[in-house]
Amino acid sequence: MTAHSPHSGHRRRQNRTPLIAAAAAGVLAITLAAQAALASGEPGTAAEPAGAHVLAVPRASGEQRLTATRRISGVVDGAWTRFTGAGALGGDGRGKGRKPLFELVDGAVLKNVILGASAGGVRCLGSCTLQNVYWEDVGENAATFLGTSADAAYTVSGGGAADAAGTVFRFDGAGTLTVRDFAVAGFGELVRSCGDCGEQFRRDVVLQDVTATAPGGELVGVNGNFGDTARLSGVTVVGDPGRDVVPCQRFEGVTSGEPAKLDAGPDGVTCLYGESDVAFR
Template sequence: MQYSKLLLGLVLTVSAYTSSATTTISGTVDYGGATVGTSCDGQSESQQPVFVLKAGATIKNVVLKAGGAADGIHCLGNCKLENVKWADVCEDAATMKGGSGTTMYVSGGSAYSASDKVFQHNGLGSTIQIYGGFYGENIGKLYRSCGYCSNNGSARYVVIDNVKLNTVNSAVVGINTNYGDKATITNLQIKSYSSGKPKVCVTYTGNNTGAEPTSLGEKWNTTNCVVKTSNVTSY
């Protein structure tokens, strides 16, 4: 895949920025609150990301504009998303593609109107950590470990702490227990939450054939779903 821009440790001071191409980031780039976007083609999975974060990259203080968030941000290894805001999620907000032992850190920020999911997890053996007061509103799922990727065969991990959600239309997380996925959830607040509304940790039997995975239902306090009812509160 070709990308026409490469940003290396820049601090941007512009208030708005629009591009038709993916921007690749190395090092740390602070957008200073600028609004950035490309395009959006609904739930089309052929869309390119707005940003690609190379291993070790950090992106800070940026807003992905409504109607321009495309396939969001792709993380290729250890990376950090700090105070990143999605005004309206297009396909996915961010996708972790890093390999075993790598982590995508999501610190603070927010995401609105994700009809499917906010964070997509493809890289095997890697972790997504969502923390620091991240806020999501009107979303399908906050997180999904890929249910039918062709590389499926081993575990992925997600850690959620100090996150606040408003209107979750499907579930907070979805993981594949047959591959050993693990979700650890603490300090989660959900607007008007009551038991099962929404479901918190939903388990699936994943596959690598492209077929829709089978849901095994919501689980609590298991090896795969490390979350107690006391870890989830209503506000």
Template structure:
């Protein structure tokens, strides 16, 4: 997949850690999630789940319909077993338009996580050690809707969610820690789309991290932040929203500014809390 930063990714040593806590499987469908309102009342972060088993994945799992992983830890092996941040890796899961992936823990090696070819729902999906990216959204229709509900991600050297396609991305009740960027609208893909829309709501963010969302204002991208709780960043080093000048040439995108502007970065100080 396309590198939006222009920097070479470093390789990392695989890190596996036992995770504590339990989490019941969620039962809402993607449609019900959208209908129930993504801008609801904020709540506390869920505990990270304990894996119920393990599953080695040597070639990408294609999903149409719904794949319920039963909270098993899926990790790359064979061709998907490379460790690091190299561009162009295959994903653990390939979701077709309209597919749902739920109750899955993605361990390490994580390869390129999840790819969505069109609208998709990622429900209660947990990335223990993000590989290239946690998920990449690639739909070509402006009507595509990518829903991330629940779950979390740790140890993302760069991006968690890579938004290469067209449409709308909604991230709700998610938690992220030790990361580069939570969401990035592709800054230099050869095929660019206008008016990508991003909503981040009821999310827990734990430092260190660089930014919550990066958008291309010259293409009309917008990002709304609501009920975002930021932990361990009293100096406010994590930038909530950065505006870039995107391109389709592969060049390093130019940073235009950051912070709320009422047009592209849509939030106020009251939408963010720090502790």
């Protein structure tokens, strides 16, 4: 398959102070800051320590440290194991070009997994499904999608991610990426269609029932000149009264150089959603 640049046109964003307000039965709030906010009845107030973040995840059933990328084929159920990196995969999780903890072959499914703060991300080489995968502290990227077939289908169903310095989901390959029933907070971009890959494709992005908690940049960034589309429905943005989070940003993608940022908002061609599809609360 075609090699892809590790940076793939995704700009790093810094100084994020993320907060996920995603509540679900059987989940555990993992920071004392969250507990204090809930006890006071004033989550997200100035009294909350700077830099604190909350990610609601299932209680981990065990811990594993990986020193090399684990290749996944078929269906792998992590049974709520928390994975972190060690050795060559160790570090603070924020360096560019880090090797992933998991690499999924075409058609693979990874589910019920927690990726800890010192963890790399996930790489999909073709169609894949990430079901109930949680990133406690994303760092630079949570997952990268690299299939080269126009029929490739990537699905992120359930789960959540916190504290992404740059892009949560890098869409460098071809096909369709669907993100549904997902929570994210503290992000530069939730999904970015590669802006400067040496080989470009048309890419389609679908966001369904996604909750994004500010601060954040863009939910979707797509290249209109390559025929990309982004379809949004049931999206809720929390903690952003100024509406700084951009639901859909259009770019002019390139194969070298810097992609140009164009207009944002629904246009009926590239960014496909209506006013009722994105709610700011």
